[in-house]
Amino acid sequence: MTSLKTLIGSNGPAGGAAPTTRARGGTVAPSVTGVRFLHTSDWQLGMTRHFLQGEAQARYAGARLDAVRALGALARDRRCDFVLVAGDVFDSNLLSSQTVRRTLDVLGAIEAPVYLLPGNHDAYNAATIYRSPVFRRECPPNVHVLAATGGTPVAPGVELLAAPLLSNAPLTDPTAEVLADLAADGTRRILVGHGQIDVLAPESPGPSAIRLAALEAAIEAGSVHYVALGDRHSRLSVGGTGRVHYSGSPEVTDFRDTAAGEVLVVDLAADGSVSTEAVRVGRWRFLDWTHDIANGDDIATLDAELAAVADADRTVVRHALVGTLSLADNAALYDVLNRHADRLAGCFPWDAYTDLVVCCGEDDLAALPAGGYLGAAVAQLRRGAAADATAGDALALLYRLARTEAR
Template sequence: MSAAGHTLAWRPEITGTHDQTRGGDGMRFLHTADWQLGMTRHFLNDEAQPRYSAARRDVVAAMGPIAKEVGAEFVVVAGDVFEDNHLAPRVISQSLEAMRRIEVPVYLLPGNHDPLDAGSVYTSALFTEERPDNVVVLDRAGVHEVRPGLEIVAAPWRSKAPTTDLVGDVLAGLTDDGVTRIVVGHGGVDVFQADRDKPSFIRLAAVEDALARGAVHYVALGDKHSRTKVGDSGRVWYSGAPEVTNYDHVESDPGHVLVVDVDESDPARRVEVEARRVGTWRFVSLCRTVDTSRDVTDLDLNLDLLTDKDRTVVQVGLNGSLTVTDKAALDACLDKYVRRFAALSLWDSQTDIVVLPADGEFDDLGIGGFAAAAVDELVATAKTDGEESDDARAALALLLRLVDRGAA
């Protein structure tokens, strides 16, 4: 049986080294998902975005050496291969070239970002023309034969709003007939959702029933960008995105590909899953209290200790009360690290800093006359709760920075 209408003309030879790695009766493959090639992040600057896009392609190509090392027969990508169906031609061509470098069959499942609708990237002339021989689109729901005795059961998305449990649909009717089956699906599992009754959610009970009756043996899922085990069987996993896509308070464990072993000599098809880290970027969320100059210094030290700054994105939530002098020092600290990190920004929903001039804070500026009177007026305004207080505090902070530059 052909896979999604394509018959692969070759399979990688299983060498003695591979057999030693996985055992002569074992089958091994890589489970990944949510590549979302072509993704942009609005908080990255013009210089960082191209590097981030390249990293997302590089992590795909990096699966080739892993597949070779562990003796994987193939790779399954459980949905959202592309960010959407409307991509620049360069993105499609470069993505396909990265997949070519994997050198074993790569099975792509259309997901909610790149469904098999009328404008699907998978049916575009460019994709069809440049698709490498090792890349197979799972564009048909149901069973796809990989080789005799081994099948992929695919549940592709055909729209962004399916009205049924696509995985449950393809599981119905499957029986234990001695064939090893790997399910590839995409979407939310009902046990993780507040509204469990949504028709498109994957019903874990149906999945576990198919596993229990021996009709399928591993369920490779995509949609959650953090590596996540589903249920207690050890056979249902979200691989997570291989490269980070959101901050660590949202994605707790991205950056992996799963190496899945299935013991085909065991009637129960014993499964082992190992995570390999492949991601190289980090999106970090920090929350700090800043009430004194020492707190600002500590924040500076904490930011400085973060490694790989050119591949690290930071959002900082800051709370506290600062003098105008300390607020100016905080602004200078943040400005410095904006230049050093791939991106750094304030976490607006977690930031609340009150700035109040301290008594005598502007007494030693060495100015007099009209200028001194203007400063006194700004200080008085800054201590109020009126609409002009923020402008007054900003003006005082700018004054301090200008005085510091003059002294330098």
């Protein structure tokens, strides 16, 4: 087993599975045996989310580490030869020693070698977390940092071809160097990189974009047999070979994630053929909801749908509500959303798509002050509420306060 020092020195709970896919092309001369490994990426341990409050943030941080425990158990149950993390193990190079130590404890409990590739969040630069005293001193013997560009043998006839990021903002394709002059010599190679592939942003790929054509040429030539990528937080197969994959993050990170919370179990056979299986290990969900709200019936429907959310304490709902409400209905909606915010890990408005107008009808006036300074304020706010959202919000707040006082 290659030691941590060699790799960074001078030479540089499981859920249901998706259908298995098998890749084409890229065969090699027969080797001793096939290998099975677990491809994952973008753990971003230490990540915080601005929309999570208090204890929910702490539970979410714990859930990201729990996802690593789950993939370790999956690697054991599926008898994986190793775990390969394609970048962004950590959310930053500037994390607490507590985060590093807890991560190393979890990695040390995985019953297989674990290979970590530095990504853009935890680049192998002068400030890298991988050179920190805590990491170097307490790194378990089964954990290896792929800090040097080039090959690392992991099994007879099998090599990891690492393209670590040495900067948070690279200026060139990080895989170009390892692909240069690569011979198809019978070695089964797993290229591991981190970054966006050019075809996913064809209008502005940028200088650091990974060139899909170069990857597919190496696969066609038989010098590379699987490409393990990180950076995208949703699982994705790219191109037509079936051998270029983003694993996605093992726990959801954003509302735009479409296939997060999964890892890939990869079989690389002795003849170079490849099959992949996606397995869910994450437990959290970030949901976008849009609703038209016009009356009490619509509010009751929303209430029932929120009440039916499973695993509420691990679910975040970002809602976009559109409609016109009376002050009474708006107060009822406020109560519903506040009640479910206590149950859910998060429940908050999607400001860019929320368009609620609050109008003061004749029935609402009975609950509002009619005389004195407050009565004058109500009259002024009522006149401005139709055109001014701030006035409408103030009127709604005044209504809720008056209703509370009446109780």
